Amino acid sequence: MNLFENFFQDIFNIKSVIMALITVGLITLMMMMTYVLAQRTVRLFRPYTIIVDLLEAVIVVGGVVVLRQTFLVLNGGSVLSWGYAIAQLMVLLFSLYAMQTLAVTLVNLAMPLIFYGASLRLGASPQWWWLFAIMTVILFGVIIYISRHQTLALDSEWRFLLLQLLYGLTWCLIIWSVRPYHLFYMVNVLVIFILYMWIIRFFVKRINQVIKHLSRLSQAANYDELTGVRNRANFDTTTVGVFGVYRHHPTKPITMAMFDIDHFKNFNDEYGHLAGDIVLKHVAQHFNQELVRQTPYGELFRYGGEEFVIIFEDTSPADAERAIMAIQETLKQHPVHLDNQKLTVTVSVGISALQPTDLNFDSWFKRVDHYLYLSKQGGRNRITVEDQNGQS
Incomplete structure (x- = not known):
C-alpha cells in the first residue's frame, strides 16, 4: 500500500497538476507551430524546407528543456519524478506523430543515449548496460516504425496501443537500467502514459483532419488542377x-x-x-x-x-x-x-x-x-x- 500511495502522491499533487497543464500547453503549441510551419514550407524554395525541418526539431528539444527546467524549479533542483518522466515521453512521442520529419526522428533516437550518458555522469552504475542496449535497440525500431507509418499507427487502435506499450515499456526499462526502482511503479506509469497518449491521439487525429482539409483548400487555391504545378x-x-x-x-x-x-x-x-x-x-x-x-x-x-x-x-x-x-x-x-x-x-x-x-x-x-x-x-x-x- 505504501508503494501505491507514494506513486500517486508523486503523480497526483499540485506540482504535477501544474506540470500537466504546462505539458498540454506545450503540445498544443507544438500542434499550432507544426501547422504554421507546414503552410510556410509550401511557399518556400526547396533549400529552405530543410531549415524548417530543423526548426521543428528545435521546437521538440525546446519543449523537453522547458519541462526539465520547470520540474527543477518545482522540485527543488530534482527531476526524479514519474510525473516528469511521463510528461517527457508524451512530448517526445507526440512529436513523432505530429511532425513527420527526419530531424524530429533523430531527436527521438538521440534522447535515450543522452539520458544514459547524463545518468552515468551523475554517478549511475553501468551494471545493467546490456539491458539498456537491448531496450534501446527495441526503442529505435519502434521510433523508426512510427516515423514511417504515423497515419497507419493513429488509425489502428490495436497498433496504436501496442506501439505505446512498447515505447513506454522500453523507456521504463532504460530508466531502470541506471536507476533501479520497484517494478510496481512501471505498471502504473504504463497505464497512465497509455491513457494520456490515447487522449492525445484523439486530438491529433482531429487536428490532422483539419490540417488535411486546409491543405486541400490551399492546394486548390495555389496549384493548377490540370498540370499540378503552382498556379x-x-x-x-x-x-x-x-x-x-x-x-x-x-x-x-x-x-x-x-x-x-x-x-x-x-x-x-x-x-x-x-x-x-x-x-x-x-x-x-x-x-x-x-x-x-x-x-x-x-x-x-x-x-x-x-x-x-x-x-x-x-x-x-x-x-x-x-x-x-x-x-x-x-x-x-x-x-x-x-x-x-x-x-x-x-x-x-x-x-x-x-x-x-x-x-x-x-x-x-x-x-x-x-x-x-x-x-x-x-x-x-x-x-x-x-x-x-x-x-x-
Whole structure:
C-alpha cells in the first residue's frame, strides 16, 4: 500500500497538476507551430524546407528543456519524478506523430543515449548496460516504425496501443537500467502514459483532419488542377515575396524565365483539346521533375494557357539558361505518346534577371515576355537571354 500511495502522491499533487497543464500547453503549441510551419514550407524554395525541418526539431528539444527546467524549479533542483518522466515521453512521442520529419526522428533516437550518458555522469552504475542496449535497440525500431507509418499507427487502435506499450515499456526499462526502482511503479506509469497518449491521439487525429482539409483548400487555391504545378495566384503571391527579398539583398541574383509550348494550337486542332491537355500536363510535369535535378532554386508556375514561368532564386541568367537548355534536350527525348503516335514537343524561352531599375513587377515581366517573343520570332525552340539569342 505504501508503494501505491507514494506513486500517486508523486503523480497526483499540485506540482504535477501544474506540470500537466504546462505539458498540454506545450503540445498544443507544438500542434499550432507544426501547422504554421507546414503552410510556410509550401511557399518556400526547396533549400529552405530543410531549415524548417530543423526548426521543428528545435521546437521538440525546446519543449523537453522547458519541462526539465520547470520540474527543477518545482522540485527543488530534482527531476526524479514519474510525473516528469511521463510528461517527457508524451512530448517526445507526440512529436513523432505530429511532425513527420527526419530531424524530429533523430531527436527521438538521440534522447535515450543522452539520458544514459547524463545518468552515468551523475554517478549511475553501468551494471545493467546490456539491458539498456537491448531496450534501446527495441526503442529505435519502434521510433523508426512510427516515423514511417504515423497515419497507419493513429488509425489502428490495436497498433496504436501496442506501439505505446512498447515505447513506454522500453523507456521504463532504460530508466531502470541506471536507476533501479520497484517494478510496481512501471505498471502504473504504463497505464497512465497509455491513457494520456490515447487522449492525445484523439486530438491529433482531429487536428490532422483539419490540417488535411486546409491543405486541400490551399492546394486548390495555389496549384493548377490540370498540370499540378503552382498556379497564377501562387505566382502573384510569390513575386511579392521575391521583390521583398531583392530589396534586402540586391546583390543576390533573381532570374525569371518564361516559356510556352511551340505550335500548341496545332495539337488542339489536329488531335483535339484532350490531346492539348495531355501535352500541357506532360510539359509541366517534365519541367517540374527536371528542375529538381538541375537546380534547387527553381520554382515552376503555370501562368495561363500554354505559358509557364520559372522563378530562379540566387541564380544568374546564364545559370538559368544552362538548366533550361538541359531540360529542353530531355523534353525532346521524351515525346508525348498519343494513339500510337509520338508527338515531339518543344518550347520557346525568354530569360531576364531582376534589375535595380525594376520599380515594379510589370517592368520585369514585360522584359521577359519580350525575350520570349524574340525566341518565337527567331524560329521557336530557342532561348533568348537578356539581349543574346541562342539556338537550343
